[in-house]
Amino acid sequence: MAFxxxxxxxxxxxxxxxxxxxxxxxxxxPCGLYCGVCAVLYATRDKNEKFKNRLVDVYKxxxxxxxxxxxxxxxxxxxxxxxxxxxxxACSIRDCTQSKGYSGCHECDDFxxxxxxxxxxxxxxxxxxxxxxxxxxxxxxxxxxxxxxRYVCPGCGHKLFRGAxxxxxxxxxxxxx
Numbered sequence: 001m002a003f004x005x006x007x008x009x010x011x012x013x014x015x016x017x018x019x020x021x022x023x024x025x026x027x028x029x030p031c032g033l034y035c036g037v038c039a040v041l042y043a044t045r046d047k048n049e050k051f052k053n054r055l056v057d058v059y060k061x062x063x064x065x066x067x068x069x070x071x072x073x074x075x076x077x078x079x080x081x082x083x084x085x086x087x088x089x090a091c092s093i094r095d096c097t098q099s100k101g102y103s104g105c106h107e108c109d110d111f112x113x114x115x116x117x118x119x120x121x122x123x124x125x126x127x128x129x130x131x132x133x134x135x136x137x138x139x140x141x142x143x144x145x146x147x148x149x150r151y152v153c154p155g156c157g158h159k160l161f162r163g164a165x166x167x168x169x170x171x172x173x174x175x176x177x
Contacts, residue, residue, distance in 0.1 A: 023144050026078030029088070030097035030104040031116075032131035033124055034147040035078045039161040040085045044075045062120050063090045093119070093128075106136040123163045123177050130177075150176055 027035035035041055039058075043051040052071040060069045063086055076085035079094060088094060093115045097104055105111045111132055119125040135143040151160045155172035166173050 023141075024078060026081035028103070028140065028144070029079035029094070030102065031079075031091065031093040031119075031124075032105060032128045032135055033079075033162065034131070034144060035076070036144070037147055037151040037160075037162045038076070039163060040074055040076045040087075041078065042161050044077070059087055063087045065090070104135065105132045127162060127177050 023036070027041075029035050039051070039055060042048070043055055049071055052074040055074045056069050056071060059074075060066055066073075066086060069086070073086055075083065076088065077083040079085075079088040079091075093105065096113075096115055097108070100108065102108055105116070105128070112129060116125065116128055119128060131143065131147070134146070138146070151162060151164070152158070153160055153167035153170060153172055153174060155167060156170040158167050158169040160167060160174065160176065162177060164174055164176065
């Protein structure tokens with residue numbers, strides 16, 4: 001994919017050498033919804049059953065075969081992993097970019113297309129429409145770093161997930177998307 005840097009080399013905006021970005025390539029979702037800040041990934045990583053129960057309500061009926069979604073189905077290792085969440089497995093955006101040989105929508109002249117317009121999750125669609133032009137302009141490394149920096153509570157510094165409305169540590173209301 002186009003986002004890998006030569007071993008031991010990464011360039012910042014000034015062209016200076018620095019250590020390479022340490023991002024799991026399975027988290028570089030083609031649609032622009034960076035997996036490193038995904039609620040499903042957090043719930044999987046933390047084995048948080050209470051959070052998984054809330055996510056069942058969010059995703060039930062939103063993708064083919066999800067009518068009987070359970071907490072056992074709320075698991076993911078990243079969109080491009082061998083174990084993506086069911087929503088990502090059934091994603092027409094992912095299928096489209098792969099069929100065109102692109103690593104993401106940021107490489108496509110047809111963005112935004114009908115797959116973006118028809119995206120079933122309002123927060124996701126909002127983020128896609130923000131993230132893809134940014135990714136296109138600034139490149140993968142800066143896009144990932146800035147997505148990770150965006151989803152941090154401004155009150156206490158706790159790491160948040162995309163779509164969070166309140167910090168679960170200090171309870172501050174947030175609107176980061």
